[in-house]
Amino acid sequence: MDRPFQNTSAYWARFSEYEYRQGDDGHTYLMPTAQSKPAVYDPMKEADTLVVDALNVGRLAMKRDADEEKLKQAILDFVTKYGLLGFMPALPTTPEFMNYGAVYLPKNHFIKEEAMAAQEYLALFFPFRKPDVYKDGSKAQWDVNDRTDDRTMVALAMTFSNDPMTVGMSLQRIYAERYDWLVTQFRDWAFMLVSTFLFYEDKDDTDELTRDLYRQGVSAFGGKAPTFHVSLYEDKPRIVWDFYSLLMTIQTMFGFALTDESKPLLLCKHCNLAFISGQQSDVFCSEKCKGQFKIYKGRGKK
Numbered sequence: 001m002d003r004p005f006q007n008t009s010a011y012w013a014r015f016s017e018y019e020y021r022q023g024d025d026g027h028t029y030l031m032p033t034a035q036s037k038p039a040v041y042d043p044m045k046e047a048d049t050l051v052v053d054a055l056n057v058g059r060l061a062m063k064r065d066a067d068e069e070k071l072k073q074a075i076l077d078f079v080t081k082y083g084l085l086g087f088m089p090a091l092p093t094t095p096e097f098m099n100y101g102a103v104y105l106p107k108n109h110f111i112k113e114e115a116m117a118a119q120e121y122l123a124l125f126f127p128f129r130k131p132d133v134y135k136d137g138s139k140a141q142w143d144v145n146d147r148t149d150d151r152t153m154v155a156l157a158m159t160f161s162n163d164p165m166t167v168g169m170s171l172q173r174i175y176a177e178r179y180d181w182l183v184t185q186f187r188d189w190a191f192m193l194v195s196t197f198l199f200y201e202d203k204d205d206t207d208e209l210t211r212d213l214y215r216q217g218v219s220a221f222g223g224k225a226p227t228f229h230v231s232l233y234e235d236k237p238r239i240v241w242d243f244y245s246l247l248m249t250i251q252t253m254f255g256f257a258l259t260d261e262s263k264p265l266l267l268c269k270h271c272n273l274a275f276i277s278g279q280q281s282d283v284f285c286s287e288k289c290k291g292q293f294k295i296y297k298g299r300g301k302k
Contacts, residue, residue, distance in 0.1 A: 030177055040159055110184065268283070270293040
């Protein structure tokens with residue numbers, strides 16, 4: 001993607017294997033397996049496929065008759081490829097919330113409270129084993145060596161030591177995200193794409209009330225903007241964008257992809273999956289879909 005984010009701090013970690021686990025609270029969680037191995041990567045280098053894959057998981061979640069097992073597998077495949085979304089640092093007004101002892105939350109689809117105790121919020125993402133977090137004066141501290149001799153997790157935490165503490169915490173094996181939250185987030189992204197697509201596709205055949213509903217749906221799409229800092233490079237100072245979660249990376253890149261005229265984000269006329277094209281006039285994601293659509297239309301005329 002050709003984006004104004006030439007310099008970013010968007011590194012993330014994905015594990016080699018994830019699993020669904022049932023919590024005592026009745027919710028299903030997705031988290032790395034005990035034997036999984038982490039790998040750090042730059043999601044920005046995979047921005048196109050990352051956004052398209054997220055949208056197509058969402059398209060599956062939007063189906064009223066979606067097969068639950070297929071949806072769970074699609075989300076598992078996505079997370080295995082890219083990692084968990086990082087809800088914990090992404091949702092609050094600041095990922096530094098542990099230093100304040102309280103979490104302040106903008107309006108979202110997951111937590112109704114506008115504020116809650118930091119430890120209470122932390123428990124939402126560590127349902128099976130809580131990390132050892134304590135206050136040292138006014139600053140929160142995290143004992144990453146707590147009850148583990150796994151040097152891999154310690155090394156992973158050190159890799160993200162310059163980021164807010166909650167970023168490194170959300171990349172540990174004991175961190176988990178609720179399955180229903182993941183479904184909602186993927187569905188929200190897909191709903192945004194479909195609303196935008198239908199607004200322009202059907203604008204000559206829909207009334208103003210319907211168009212206004214599309215506008216309202218799109219305007220509800222939003223979230224926190226990534227923060228930035230200025231770094232002194234050899235040639236000149238530059239802005240470096242800080243994403244701090246995969247969720248924010250996808251959200252931001254999706255917004256730019258949706259408004260990119262040179263490489264438009266479209267829905268295939270045959271399979272209804274999202275794809276990025278080289279031109280606005282494309283209506284099929286592949287020659288295969290184009291051929292199958294012609295066959296389908298031909299049969300319909302008989």
